[in-house]
Amino acid sequence: MSVLVVGSVALDTIRTPMGRRRDVLGGSAVYFSVSASNFCRVNLVAVVGDDFPSRHVDFLRRKGVDVKGLVTASGKTFRWEGEYDWNFSDPRTISTKLNVFSGFDPDIPREYRNSKYLFLANIDPHIQERVLRQMTKPKLVACDTMNYWIENKRPELVRLLKKVDILLLNESEIRGLTGQTNLIKAAKAVLRFGPGKVIVKKGEHGSLLFSGDHIFSAPAYLMESIIDPTGAGDTFAGGVIGYLATCRRQTHADLRKAIVYGSVMATFAVEDFSLRRLGSVGRDDILRRYRELKRLTYF
Amino acid sequence: MSVLVVGSVALDTIRTPMGRRRDVLGGSAVYFSVSASNFCRVNLVAVVGDDFPSRHVDFLRRKGVDVKGLVTASGKTFRWEGEYDWNFSDPRTISTKLNVFSGFDPDIPREYRNSKYLFLANIDPHIQERVLRQMTKPKLVACDTMNYWIENKRPELVRLLKKVDILLLNESEIRGLTGQTNLIKAAKAVLRFGPGKVIVKKGEHGSLLFSGDHIFSAPAYLMESIIDPTGAGDTFAGGVIGYLATCRRQTHADLRKAIVYGSVMATFAVEDFSLRRLGSVGRDDILRRYRELKRLTYF
Helix, strand or coil: CEEEEECCCEEEEEEECCEEEEEEEECHHHHHHHHHCCCCEEEEEEEEECCCCHHHHHHHHHCCEEEEEEEEECCCCCEEEEECCCCCCCCEEEEEECHHHHHCCCCCCHHHCCCCEEEECCCCHHHHHHHHHHCCCCCEEEEECCHHHHHHCHHHHHHHHCCCCEEEEEHHHHHHHHCCCCHHHHHHHHHHHCCCEEEEECHHHCEEEEECCEEEEECCCCCCCCCCCCCHHHHHHHHHHHHHCCCCCCCHHHHHHHHHHHHHHHHHHCCCCCCCCHHHCCHHHHHHHHHHHHHHHCC | CEEEEECCCEEEEEEECCEEEEEEEECHHHHHHHHHCCCCEEEEEEEEECCCCHHHHHHHHHCCEEEEEEEEECCCCCEEEEECCCCCCCCEEEEEECHHHHHCCCCCCHHHCCCCEEEECCCCHHHHHHHHHHCCCCCEEEEECCHHHHHHCHHHHHHHHCCCCEEEEEHHHHHHHHCCCCHHHHHHHHHHHCCCEEEEECHHHCEEEEECCEEEEECCCCCCCCCCCCCHHHHHHHHHHHHHCCCCCCCHHHHHHHHHHHHHHHHHHCCCCCCCCHHHCCHHHHHHHHHHHHHHHCC
């Protein structure tokens, strides 16, 4: 089974208390793809500029990511520059240069349109909806968003949510979207918008799944050292959706495992800059950390 | 088996977004005692003024708390007034009137001195040490503290920790005590001070146990409505130590269960002002919520 992801491919410049890196590989679709590629085949739809290093494309191909949908446009690749302080939570954005990403309105390759699993990474909900309309009959549509869209494209986002199965967002986003401080109340409000499931990402505090009356509280793996949290949320989503794509049905037990796999993948993302650690992870690393999380939380 | 607790008995005036209450029963030793009384016998050592309503003493007796060590001094009972905002974390203290508590230097009743389980609630570490010196041979000494003592009585606290088995503290306290931001590093530093175990209380995000290389990440129960978080930490400690007092040994499995029982008890504390809900909890309520926490986190 394969997953289609539509999102950004970027060159990131990042400062954290642990160091700085310039123009390294990043972007929501990249973190998602590489994470999910550990579970299933991934088809990537995104745009880069003609300055995008070919070694990054080779890297994605080596990870088993199908890059037929990676369009090269004339101009520069999307660039983001940000800085994290010691608490490693929300970064301070120093600059965002959309470049070729500003006109991103993807034409989904014909052979991708009947994908059963679709991840709409964090882009304009209007574009997310245009992507969704090109799909034949996806079995599972998951979607990410951010406070910018919640504030500025709320009607479009709410309309999109009617057609989404799983919404992933963080605590501040779900509070912004629903106006509810309490996470249970906020999650119930999201479910009324349409998604059958909502996953609240709480960073170092784990995550919560709400599906009807069913709630799962997933632990976080404890990290002794974090180098760069960029991409952790997309990597998490890659683990969740990548694992779900391997399940015949999506039972509550499957969903719980999927979320734990997502958490495991995110731990690799933050252990080094860009995809240095995430890109070299093997099946044994993943299983070992999955079992550690089980040991950490069993009672 | 019985637990001895030494701490404060107070009359609290509390404002939360859910309402306000004036001069209601509170204090670390009260929350701890009532919580632990669901698991084992509790001996309470504390001081109140001659204005302390006798109905509160009757209430403690009815909960099976031995109040032989509750001294009535001439003067007024310790009063605390505080306010919580919507995030229900650290309250803003409006006033603290120590009153009779200012000279608290307890003489432990002879029949309590051979207690096997001792909880030193949050008081001056110098007094905590004086209590400890009066004990014959406790099997397990647990202790709480706060940022005020960490900042102002650090040498006394560090000296005390050499003789403590379990230190309970919250995230900001463990960071203040150790100067480490990362919780694993902070916990390792605490263990080097002496305690065999440290429990980090993370409020709505659960708690962490560190014991040598053993780590347990305990989930939080999800609350749809919080009325008053006062006493949650002491209630948690009451569940932990109360349950441990029923265990022949303190295996890692016992410790994990104890922490989950602590989390369960804390959920009752925050469901109403003062001890209104906590004081009326029965065995079935506790077991039901314990099983809910298991269902919430199993994978």
